[in-house]
Amino acid sequence: MSYISQDFTEKLFADYEANAKYRAVENAVTHNGLLKSLETRQSEIENDHVFSIDLTKDEVSNQKASGRCWMFAALNTFRHKLISEFKLENFELSQAHTFFWDKYEKSNWFMEQVITTADQKLTSRKVKFLLDVPQQDGGQWDMVVSLFEKYGVVPKSVYPESISSSNSRELNQYLNKLLRQDAQILRDTIASGGDVQVKKEELLQEIFNFLAMNLGLPPRTFDFAFRDKDNNYQSEKNITPKAFFDKYVGLRLSDYVSVINAPTADKPYGKSYTVDMLGNVVGSPDVRYLNLPMERFKELAVAQMQQGETVWFGSDVGQVSDRQKGILATNTYDFSAAMDIELSQDKAGRLDYSESLMTHAMVLTGVDLDENGRAIKWKVENSWGDKVGQKGYFVASDAWMDEYTYQIVVRKDFLSAAELAAYEAEPIILAPWDPMGALASTIDY
Numbered sequence: 001m002s003y004i005s006q007d008f009t010e011k012l013f014a015d016y017e018a019n020a021k022y023r024a025v026e027n028a029v030t031h032n033g034l035l036k037s038l039e040t041r042q043s044e045i046e047n048d049h050v051f052s053i054d055l056t057k058d059e060v061s062n063q064k065a066s067g068r069c070w071m072f073a074a075l076n077t078f079r080h081k082l083i084s085e086f087k088l089e090n091f092e093l094s095q096a097h098t099f100f101w102d103k104y105e106k107s108n109w110f111m112e113q114v115i116t117t118a119d120q121k122l123t124s125r126k127v128k129f130l131l132d133v134p135q136q137d138g139g140q141w142d143m144v145v146s147l148f149e150k151y152g153v154v155p156k157s158v159y160p161e162s163i164s165s166s167n168s169r170e171l172n173q174y175l176n177k178l179l180r181q182d183a184q185i186l187r188d189t190i191a192s193g194g195d196v197q198v199k200k201e202e203l204l205q206e207i208f209n210f211l212a213m214n215l216g217l218p219p220r221t222f223d224f225a226f227r228d229k230d231n232n233y234q235s236e237k238n239i240t241p242k243a244f245f246d247k248y249v250g251l252r253l254s255d256y257v258s259v260i261n262a263p264t265a266d267k268p269y270g271k272s273y274t275v276d277m278l279g280n281v282v283g284s285p286d287v288r289y290l291n292l293p294m295e296r297f298k299e300l301a302v303a304q305m306q307q308g309e310t311v312w313f314g315s316d317v318g319q320v321s322d323r324q325k326g327i328l329a330t331n332t333y334d335f336s337a338a339m340d341i342e343l344s345q346d347k348a349g350r351l352d353y354s355e356s357l358m359t360h361a362m363v364l365t366g367v368d369l370d371e372n373g374r375a376i377k378w379k380v381e382n383s384w385g386d387k388v389g390q391k392g393y394f395v396a397s398d399a400w401m402d403e404y405t406y407q408i409v410v411r412k413d414f415l416s417a418a419e420l421a422a423y424e425a426e427p428i429i430l431a432p433w434d435p436m437g438a439l440a441s442t443i444d445y
Contacts, residue, residue: 025338038333039322047327047395051366051379053305056080059090060392062385065167067137067441071098072383073312073361074144075153078249080310086248087228092156096165097241098144100215101151105280106135107179107207111200112282114183118190126277129432134179137168138441139280141312141409145253146284152241153249158222164214171214178207257415257423260289260407261297262436263348269293274427275437289436290423294402298375300410302367310365314407314440317360320400326389328380328396330403347403357435358406360442375401
């Protein structure tokens with residue numbers, strides 16, 4: 001182990017003090033903050049909000065202080081379809097409804113995982129992984145599909161937001177307290193030879209009651225009426241959430257696949273992957289991805305938008321981004337010119353060394369293509385309200401997409417026969433803590 005000598009530290013002082021640029025940058029950063037001082041004009045000039053394919057200008061939604069971006073992104077893709085087909089104005093589907101059932105199903109998922117691992121010591125890595133975060137707000141595309149297929153959707157007017165859905169910190173804190181307590185009860189029940197499934201059902205009743213008191217009891221049937229943009233009145237009486245999904249959304253979600261770009265050595269392209277212990281609805285299909293090179297990944301996203309359909313996608317939104325201006329670009333900040341610091345780690349290295357993973361889900365609603373059909377920049381619908389970006393829409397440079405986007409959801413019919421066969425092949429199972437098991441959960445920061 002190498003000791004830092006006083007002589008070495010004195011040399012660092014001398015080198016720094018001899019560099020006039022560093023002192024100028026010190027003045028700027030200490031007064032204005034790091035990123036504000038290093039922000040470039042060029043990134044703003046290059047990333048304007050004009051796109052050759054621009055699918056929607058619908059008002060953006062707002063997930064507020066919750067990690068429900070993956071739900072918002074999925075429901076936004078449905079919302080665009082409904083607004084277009086039924087000539088609606090300012091329409092939203094209830095994110096709180098999906099949130100309720102996700103919390104309920106995740107609680108059951110957690111309990112089943114506790115039962116499955118009851119023969120392992122509390123110090124085992126899997127048990128510790130479970131107990132560290134029994135449940136959270138975040139999720140994946142396949143997880144939200146499981147919720148829609150089981151519980152349907154409802155308009156936001158039928159099941160509006162609550163304090164606990166808009167600001168989920170307290171709900172999560174006490175739900176996780178309950179679940180850790182339940183884990184101890186279940187393990188003790190198994191150890192004593194008791195009926196663990198009976199005990200689990202008792203505990204789920206308590207969880208259900210807790211969720212209903214925080215979020216409101218979700219409707220089993222409801223009435224729905226609206227006037228379209230032509231002032232025509234339409235109504236539905238006594239419809240179920242599942243019937244509403246089937247009639248108004250009308251998508252067969254099994255027609256969609258998750259494509260990832262993970263260029264790490266342990267994940268060869270052209271293979272399908274799943275993640276151990278990742279899910280929410282017991283009995284639903286496992287999360288599954290097809291890993292493809294980035295060029296093909298982007299081709300698929302463009303192809304779907306060229307057909308008029310927006311694209312759910314997952315990225316690391318906090319990386320070199322300007323939240324207020326809504327710019328996601330690798331040249332947003334210039335560390336090299338100002339500080340002589342090169343942030344040169346590649347995408348695979350960032351995944352392998354825990355510098356980056358998918359943190360946030362949004363919707364691609366447009367793209368600017370050059371004369372050869374290659375993407376220049378991408379239009380992004382966020383779920384942080386209309387006070388950021390251009391009324392809530394962001395723009396991502398193509399270079400930023402290459403570096404910090406990890407997942408898209410596209411229709412199966414855009415895949416080649418070989419890609420579809422690879423997706424449907426027996427998936428390689430990744431460890432629960434693999435970066436491809438990350439849940440999209442970023443709160444508006």
